[in-house]
Amino acid sequence: MASKMLTLLPPRPLRIAAAWVLALAITALIVAVLWAILAAAGDGAGNSRVDIAHLVRMTTIQAGLTTVLSLGVGMALAWALNRLRFPGRDLIVGLFAAAIVTPGMVVAFGLLSIWGRNGWINEASRALFGFSLGNPAFGLSGILLAHVILDGAFAARILLARLDAIPEPRLKVGQSLGLSAWKRFGLIDWPAMRGSLPGLGAIIFLLAFTSFPIVLLLGGGPANQTLEVAIYSAVRQDFDLVGAVRLAVTQIAVCSLVILLASAVPPVPTALGRSAQPRWQDGAIARSLQWLVLVIACIGFALPLVSVLIDGFGSGLLRVLGQATFWNAALTSLIIGVSSAVLTLILALTLSLGRAAIPGRGARTILGAPTFAYLAVPAVVLSLGFFLLVRQMGFAPGQAAPIVVVIANALLALPFAVATLGPPLDAVARTRGKLIRSLGLSGWQQFRRVEFPLLGKDIGLMLALAFCFSLGDLGVIALFGTQDFQTLPLMMFRALGAYRSNDAAAIAALLLVGTIIAFVGLPRIFERIAHAAR
């Protein structure tokens, strides 16, 4: 297999070298972050009071369940959305995509307004049947519900992009053969989605494994916890930096195992084509099933987000819009978001192009790992390490803040960006490598004439992801924010801390609207730019 690939892939030493340099730089950064914390800790005795084995066990179970459920739900939803056409479809797709980048707390509170004790469902049940269903939103079920809403919807968006990219000729052949809905799924849809599953699964597992505010809020108490909480407590409560690094290394080790397993799975060649939308008529039963999936998903996913919008467009909105600080924070968020999205694009393209040009599996696996490193490192450790690094380089944190926040946000979005761009670029190398080689295209021509036009929509999606990640970030900004340098999430958090929950709800709703606009608009814009470039 490998030797056959060698003949197909055009040699691209520059791309490969650039990817290696970048991967090494990211690794070095992570090491530097941990080293900076250890250096600051001096020779403190790390007397950890934490039962690490228990934490790892509980967290793994939770994250494993989250991953399986999210992938299953994501595939079903992508399948339904790919077939159905209805007014407002783009908005629904945008809404689902928005879930992953919405601050966890916003989703958690949206979830509670639907499923909580006084939520819509309990209110309806009391009005109709005279009894309350209790409170299913807390405990392990609550954590899983919130995670599947966040991650399942994201998985659906990524997988939908894969299904939308299935080339028309292939669908025409399938249709002329009269494939049943089930056969089509097995022969056409599954191969298209399969390549994205390991990367997606790894991301979802890592997100769930390192989840912090949701687990604390909905978990019910110390019985349901993640390592991240223990690390936070070691840093904050005990100021035990050595212990924190020890715990962080445990977390990185577990996460790295998952990452290596995921990136060792060879991506499946995905045929690429323009994102045409042919009408494929499934049978009546399949169509009913698709509508059912969509309706359930809307109730499960969209309602909590809709409730955030309804809450937010209440009394607080006009007051918030009338504040100069809101507009300042919005501008800061916008600039930070755009900068980190552009940086993410550069990093993700460098890594993915290099990776796609490498034939050997081992090298590809190693090159893929640093992409995820940032997800594996606990946010509190990361922001602390960055803070110390900046200081050691002789900058005041306030001065370096905007740059650090942009870099940190770009790295945070990187695994998602690579998961979005990686599979289609691999597919280009596999399916068109021979053609590119025979035409003798240079690397730049290959990018400009072949890859970029095919990637347009994916680049738009990736930019939307990175932009919105940065728009929703609270972890990095929390340590670097000042009175004059604040983003919308930080402003929301501060409003909550000052009893202003109406204002916080309004900011949350505006963030959500911005996110949805980005997800609906950016992929379209870039699809157009890419096609114009052809």
Next chain:
Amino acid sequence: MIKSTSMALAVLFGLSAAPILAQDVPTLTIYTYDGFASEWGPGAKLSEGFEAICGGCKVNWIAADSSIGTLRRVQLEGDTTEADLIVGLDTAIAGEARATGLFADHGIDLSGLDLPGEWTDAQFVPFDYSHFAFVYDADVVANPPRSFEELIALPEDFKIVVQDPRSATPGLGLVLWIKAAYGDRAAEIWAGLKPHILTVTRDWSDSYSLFLDGEADMALSYTTSPAYHRIDENDDSIHAALFDEGHYPQIEVAGILKSSDQQELAKQFLAWFASAEGQKIIPTTNWMFPVVDLGDDLDPAFATLPQPEKTLTLSDEDIIANSSAWIDEMLAAVQ
């Protein structure tokens, strides 16, 4: 696209360069927690008030994500810290803060203060206080419990939300409250509370939001929380439940860092902050009691707040030596 990107970057770097310009006026850099420096917190009004009387100085707030975060930040920065002052530690961590040796004596006469108990601290100046208390909505809870034991005896569907003592100062406050009230029986009380605890949140704001959304019957907050609803929302339904065993107070404090090159200005700020002029700002921005008697300047809604008859206390030494063990005891009991 490229043009707008480079513009964005230019603005971005412009942002980072801006603070350098304002260096020639004496600047007081104060670390505090987010809520304090926010649009709605006391920070902006305090700057305005103090800058008007200090003769051409500037106050620069730097907000960390929590009060303990401010302490950790100066601990990490050591002598190189920009901070002249920390505003917003509380008595539960003051002992640990003092032990770092980073704080200078304030030298301010604090004999005229109006606090639960006498104030003799040489390093820390108190600037507001309130007792921890569970708040409830009188329209929902007709008969609130009057002690931890009454709370424990209620049916299990009576739910409370509390905060994690490892991340939130009220959460730590509750651990100290129960310890001060029940001593060796603390673990038993926690075990009794367990079925009533809907969830343990990271921040006070998460708990309070859950309570306001009706997810829980009571949330751990302050006896002064109802004042916000009365004054800003004209809502009389939120009350604090008073417990017979007494309440533990949170007294928020400020301290000057030894490393500061603005010792005199910092002292001037603290003396002003602890005077009636500075204290006037606190009640309706930070929603706590002022530490001096403001007389008619205190919003009348504060005077109507029922206050506990008994204030519980623990010594600094006790807290430093035992707080980790007490937190573990709580975590083990509710796990």
